[in-house]
Amino acid sequence: MQIAYVDGRRLRRSLIAGAALVRESAAYLDSINVFPVTDGDTGSNMAATVGTMERGVRSSFLKHAGATLRAAADAALSGSRGNSGAIVAQFIHGLADEIRHEARVGVRTFARAVEAAVERTRKAVSNPREGTILTVLRDWSSSLREQAERSDDFFPVWKKALEAARRSLERTRELLPEARKAGVVDAGASGFVRYLEGVDAFLEGGKLRDLETTPSALSDDDLFSEPVPGDGLGEESTGLRFCVEALLEDACNALDADAIRAAITPLGDSVVIAGGAGRARVHVHSDDPPAIFSTLAAFGRLAAQKVDDMAVQRRLSASADRACVVVVDSTADLPDALREELLIPRIPVRLEVDGTEYLDRDAIRAADVAERMRADPSLPTKSSMPAHADYVRVLSQATSRGAEAVYLALSGAVSGTCAGGVRAAAELAGKGRAVRVVDTRSGAIGVALLARRCAEAATSGASADQVADLAEALRSRLEIRFAVGRLDRLVRSGRLSRVVGLALTGLGVRPLLRIDEAGRIAKAGLFLGPKRGRAALERELGRALSKAGGAVEDIAVTHVGMREEAERFAEALGARYRPARPVLVVDLSPAISGHVGPGTLAVAWIAAPAAGARS
Numbered sequence: 001m002q003i004a005y006v007d008g009r010r011l012r013r014s015l016i017a018g019a020a021l022v023r024e025s026a027a028y029l030d031s032i033n034v035f036p037v038t039d040g041d042t043g044s045n046m047a048a049t050v051g052t053m054e055r056g057v058r059s060s061f062l063k064h065a066g067a068t069l070r071a072a073a074d075a076a077l078s079g080s081r082g083n084s085g086a087i088v089a090q091f092i093h094g095l096a097d098e099i100r101h102e103a104r105v106g107v108r109t110f111a112r113a114v115e116a117a118v119e120r121t122r123k124a125v126s127n128p129r130e131g132t133i134l135t136v137l138r139d140w141s142s143s144l145r146e147q148a149e150r151s152d153d154f155f156p157v158w159k160k161a162l163e164a165a166r167r168s169l170e171r172t173r174e175l176l177p178e179a180r181k182a183g184v185v186d187a188g189a190s191g192f193v194r195y196l197e198g199v200d201a202f203l204e205g206g207k208l209r210d211l212e213t214t215p216s217a218l219s220d221d222d223l224f225s226e227p228v229p230g231d232g233l234g235e236e237s238t239g240l241r242f243c244v245e246a247l248l249e250d251a252c253n254a255l256d257a258d259a260i261r262a263a264i265t266p267l268g269d270s271v272v273i274a275g276g277a278g279r280a281r282v283h284v285h286s287d288d289p290p291a292i293f294s295t296l297a298a299f300g301r302l303a304a305q306k307v308d309d310m311a312v313q314r315r316l317s318a319s320a321d322r323a324c325v326v327v328v329d330s331t332a333d334l335p336d337a338l339r340e341e342l343l344i345p346r347i348p349v350r351l352e353v354d355g356t357e358y359l360d361r362d363a364i365r366a367a368d369v370a371e372r373m374r375a376d377p378s379l380p381t382k383s384s385m386p387a388h389a390d391y392v393r394v395l396s397q398a399t400s401r402g403a404e405a406v407y408l409a410l411s412g413a414v415s416g417t418c419a420g421g422v423r424a425a426a427e428l429a430g431k432g433r434a435v436r437v438v439d440t441r442s443g444a445i446g447v448a449l450l451a452r453r454c455a456e457a458a459t460s461g462a463s464a465d466q467v468a469d470l471a472e473a474l475r476s477r478l479e480i481r482f483a484v485g486r487l488d489r490l491v492r493s494g495r496l497s498r499v500v501g502l503a504l505t506g507l508g509v510r511p512l513l514r515i516d517e518a519g520r521i522a523k524a525g526l527f528l529g530p531k532r533g534r535a536a537l538e539r540e541l542g543r544a545l546s547k548a549g550g551a552v553e554d555i556a557v558t559h560v561g562m563r564e565e566a567e568r569f570a571e572a573l574g575a576r577y578r579p580a581r582p583v584l585v586v587d588l589s590p591a592i593s594g595h596v597g598p599g600t601l602a603v604a605w606i607a608a609p610a611a612g613a614r615s
Contacts, residue, residue, distance in 0.1 A: 003154035003203075005104040008068035012057045014199045015072055019054040021198030022191055023047045029194075033187035034178045041400070042187040045081035049088050050195065052079025064103045069096035077275045078247060078304070084188040086245075086283045087121060087133055090274035094120040097276070107157050111148035115141045126261060126271040131176030133188040139168035140196070155203060162196050169193045240268055240285040241340075242362075243308040244292045248280045250300035255280045263295050279303075285310070293363040297356075307348065307362035311340045313397060319343065324458040324467050325398040327407045329386060329417055330360040332447040333558045333586035342455035347394045347407075349417065351591045352382040358590070366587035370561030374598045377486065381594030385416045391424035395435050404434040404464035408451050408471060411519030412439045436468045441519030444592050445558040445604040446480050448584060453554065453606070477553075477607045480515045481524055481540045483533025485560070485599020487511075512536050533601045534569050541603055545577070551608035552577045556584035561598040563587070569601065579605075 006014070022029075022043075029043025056075025062068050073089070073096040080089035094117030099105050105113070118141040121134070128134050143164035147157040172186040173179050179186050248255060257273045257280060265271055268286030275281050280300075286292050289307045296302060316325065322343075328334065329347040339346065349360040353372070358364040360383070373379050398405040407425070409418035418439045425435035440447050453474055454467045462470070487510070510533065514524040527536035545552055555573050559566035563585075570583040587593075588600065 004152060005106050006065060006110065006154065007104045008060070008062040008064045011065055011068045011072075012060060012062075014202060015057050015068075016054055017202035018195040018198035019050040021194050021201065022050045025191070025194045029187045029191050032182075032184040032190065034182040034184060042082070042084050043191060045085045046088065046188065046191040046195075049076060049080045049085035052076060053089075053092065055079075065105045066096065066100040066102050069099060072096070074279070077279055077281050080274065080281050080283075081245075082243070083125075083270060083272055083283060084133060084191065086272040086274045086281055087125065087137075087188070088192070089281055090124045090272070091117050091121045091137060093275050094118075107148045107152055107154055110154075111141075111144040111157070115145050117141075124257070124273050126265060126269070129176065131172040131174075131179060131189075132186050133192050135172065135175060136165055136168045136189040136192055140165040158200065158203065162193075162200055165193050165196055240270075241287050241309065241311045241336075242285065242289050243270075243310050244268070244282075244284050244286050244289045245304075245306040246282045246293065246296050246302055247304035248282055248296055248300045249303045250278050252278075253300075254278065255300055260296070260299055263298075264292055267291050267295065289362050290365050290368070293358070302357075302363075305359050305363050307359060308397075309339070309346065312343055312345055315340070315343055316345075316398070316401065316403075319403075320401050322401070322403045322458070324462060324464040325403050325405045326451055326455040326458050326467060327395060327398050327405050328447060328451050329407075329409070330362065331410055331415075331417070331444040331589045331592055332408070332451055333445045333556065333584070333588060334448045334451060335584065335586055338452065338584075342452065342459060344451055344455050345394050345398050347386045347390050347421075349386055349589070349591045350384045351594065352380075352384070353590075353594070354380050360589055360591040364590055366590050366593060367561065367563070369590040369593055370587075370598045373594070374561060377597070381590075383591035383594060385420045388420065388424060391420055392427060395421075395424055395428055396433065399428070399433040399435065404436065406436045406438060406454065406458075406464050406467045406471070408438050408440050408447050408454065410444065410447060411441045411515065413441070413519040414443075414521060434464065436464050438468050438471045439519065440471065440475055440478075441515070441517070442475060442478055443480050443482075443515050443602075443604070444589055445556045445584075445586070445602055446475075446478050446515065448558075448586065449478060449554045449556050449604055449606055450474055452581070452584070474606055477609065478604065479544060479607070480602060480604040481537050481544075482513050482558075482596070482600060482602030483527065483536055484510055484513065484596050485533065485562075485601070486597035512540060533599075534565065537569075537601060537603050538572075541573070541605065545605070545607060549608065549610060552579050552605050553608050554581055554606040555579050556586070556604045558586050558588045558602045558604075560588050560593040560596060560600040562601055566601060569603070573603070 026043035026047040030041055033042040053072045053076040056071045060071045073093040076089040076092045080086050095113055098113035098116050118137045122128050140161055143161040147160045151157050169185050169189050172189050176186050254277050261271055261273055264284055268284040270285040272283040273280055327345050330349045348362050351358045351360045395405055407421045409421050412418035421437040425437050428435050440450055450471050454471050457470055458467050509526050512525040514522050516522040557566050557570040566585050570585045574583045
């Protein structure tokens with residue numbers, strides 16, 4: 001068999017063939033991933049990346065080689081995961097740029113284009129490491145060029161270059177210290193070789209009909225759907241907590257990758273910028289995701305955002321014997337340090353501020369939103385439940401080591417997050433993943449208290465059924481009161497009628513609100529003046545606890561732009577009631593603070609069980 005050229009159709013078939021073998025190899029690649037963390041998800045990330053690329057060309061029957069590769073590159077840029085995915089996306093993007101005008105590509109042109117694309121890919125990584133996918137890419141492209149000088153036939157040239165790639169892969173055992181210590185090859189490099197082998201198998205006699213009937217790797221909802229516990233290929237891990245990814249777009253101007261890299265490098269490491277022209281995929285590890293997104297927003301529109309908590313993911317990966325993982329969404333008022341300690345993954349709610357969408361907490365700070373609302377009381381904000389893909393991504397990560405998950409959701413009476421969790425749990429059940437969804441019938445600060453208690457139980461070995469039963473038992477003793485600083489935002493959100501809001505404002509009266517037994521917002525009383533909220537909360541807490549016998553197990557305080565006041569309040573409550581656990585003090589999530597405004601203060605508590613009752 002002789003192959004003198006490749007066109008769009010041949011490229012399309014080859015891309016599909018390579019993706020199929022990577023998907024089949026994902027579990028193996030995961031198992032050998034030792035850089036920079038052991039037992040990561042490089043295989044899942046690469047499978048997701050080539051899967052979106054495959055989707056990009058499946059519906060394309062273009063004869064033009066450059067146009068077909070452009071479709072693959074655009075899809076890969078949108079769907080890449082982690083460092084390995086970003087590197088693959090950048091390579092395909094560079095290759096598409098090199099042959100964009102070519103309808104048919106001969107061996108020498110292809111080899112030159114590959115070599116140029118590999119060079120661009122290495123430049124996209126801020127600090128390349130030898131013994132990774134970058135090494136294999138370089139050795140493979142060098143062999144392609146050498147063999148193309150000897151033959152015009154793709155078939156023998158491909159075979160020889162594949163042999164070089166396999167030899168290069170074996171060398172990663174020695175080149176990469178982590179791989180040498182573990183006695184394995186690099187997972188990202190192995191994934192790329194598997195891709196080349198998939199193409200080779202098709203060249204050897206694969207049937208297009210078989211590939212056409214193979215299900216595509218991902219559905220339209222699967223962007224950012226795979227967990228990424230920090231599979232960076234470019235750098236040593238420096239212990240930074242979050243894996244941050246963004247798809248940046250500018251329809252009018254070319255994006256300057258060098259300028260973007262210079263701007264975000266001081267904020268983190270493992271920087272990979274894939275793409276170019278009007279779209280770029282940015283990957284970075286950082287301890288300050290909001291600063292990353294704020295910096296990137298100066299260069300273009302944030303078309304997609306993702307943040308993974310690598311600290312939680314790494315420890316979950318090392319907890320193979322854990323029976324249950326407690327999951328919350330970003331509205332739960334839990335300090336990051338406590339989430340890491342108790343291994344509580346977080347699903348991001350979406351928040352729109354003045355027309356720009358953010359991931360709640362992950363992409364925008366609560367204090368910044370409070371300050372903006374204080375400066376502009378009419379600042380438009382709107383929250384929405386997490387994307388289905390985010391539910392699936394985080395819950396998949398929580399159950400990836402065989403554990404079951406318990407998702408503690410905001411009250412279903414006031415939020416759609418609980419229903420979203422139920423839908424995701426049903427989907428994952430079809431994949432053999434067990435997820436229990438508990439309607440806490442509570443607000444954000446109440447969810448935080450339940451999550452702390454449930455995660456403590458899970459850490460001690462409790463099963464998912466036991467954890468869910470505990471959450472349901474505790475919610476009967478959980479109460480919340482919150483004093484709203486401003487009424488205009490409650491009116492705008494529809495939670496308070498305009499007439500009542502105007503009347504209360506005119507009288508200088510503020511409502512004291514609670515969450516009732518059904519999980520609905522209800523009135524608990526009134527207080528005079530916005531500065532008397534704390535006193536009203538203290539009176540209400542004392543009154544409620546006196547009816548319950550006076551003892552309390554847990555207390556939490558949350559606020560909007562009142563950190564010092566909230567800390568003094570928490571200190572006073574701790575001294576007076578001496579709960580068994582430290583009093584939590586957390587900013588109310590940006591997504592919820594937009595409904596109540598700055599000056600809001602809230603308290604939640606779990607009363608001790610009555611004498612003779614079981615906890």
